[in-house]
Amino acid sequence: MEINTEKDSNYNGLENMSVLELLQNINNEDKTVAFAVEKALPQIEKLATIVTDRMRNGGRLFYIGAGTSGRLGVVDASECPPTFGVPFDWVVGIIAGGDTAIRKAVEFAEDNREQAWRDLQVFDINEKDVVVGIAASGTTPYVIGGLKTANEHNIATGCIVCNAGSPVAAEAQFPVEVVTGPEFVTGSTRMKAGTAQKLVLNMLSTSVMIQLGRVKGNKMVDMQLSNNKLVHRGTRMVMTETGLPENEAAELLKQYGSVRKAVDAYNNK
Incomplete structure (x- = not known):
């Protein structure tokens, strides 16, 4: 060859x-x-x-x-x-x-x-x-x-x-x-x-x-929240999906640990 x-x-x-x-x-x-x-x-x-x-x-x-x-x-x-x-x-x-x-x-x-x-x-x-x-x-x-x-x-x-x-x-x-x-x-x-x-x-x-379902829309909804940049990104994603203000979105994200779980919890409440 x-x-x-x-x-x-x-x-x-x-x-x-x-x-x-x-x-x-x-x-x-x-x-x-x-x-x-x-x-x-x-x-x-x-x-x-x-x-x-x-x-x-x-x-x-x-x-x-x-x-x-x-x-x-x-x-x-x-x-x-x-x-x-x-x-x-x-x-x-x-x-x-x-x-x-x-x-x-x-x-x-x-x-x-x-x-x-x-x-x-x-x-x-x-x-x-x-x-x-x-x-x-x-x-x-x-x-x-x-x-x-x-x-x-x-x-x-x-x-x-x-x-x-x-x-x-x-x-x-x-x-x-x-x-x-x-x-x-x-x-x-x-x-x-x-x-x-x-x-x-x-x-x-x-x-x-x-x-395999690891992206929703165009977002990394299952990403690990391993630094402040990613936490802020995740918070913005939760805000977009739920309409929540930043402080509530941040708290929801902190509670559930991922964008997907936070949004699902909000939608199913």
């Missing part, structure tokens, strides 16, 4: 560019990412549909990846509980090398084909779940091995890759291929490829959570 993410940059002599030239050229490359994601929408739809179906029936969503890809999966998973009020183990991000690798690269962790399945077994993974492998190149052994073994255990598999026709996509039942092309800094897939993966992860988890 041709690994476009490893191709030479369309730019050269980067060290001779002014700061403005660097920023303009990076921005020009970044502008292409959303269009690449758009081409993959039919694939993203299929993956989001199977994830929603499995989670409605008690399943969970697992992300596996290495390096930047693994970190992006961990970030998306960690943001689901505060944003949508779901249990912390509904969406799980696993990175090659363990949590240490979130901050500091673990040498050769991505080259172990058996370790992803061992990492998944810690969570008692089963046929209700979905495993999504994230790999910019689409060649990461850790991800390939994890998806292959998940398939052997009748677990639904997907992937998010940034090259066409990759080994990772070949193992995934529901592949998402966003072809982003050469990076501004050759091979630095934390740039366009990472941006594309982040966009797809946003779309996947958000669309799934909406389908």
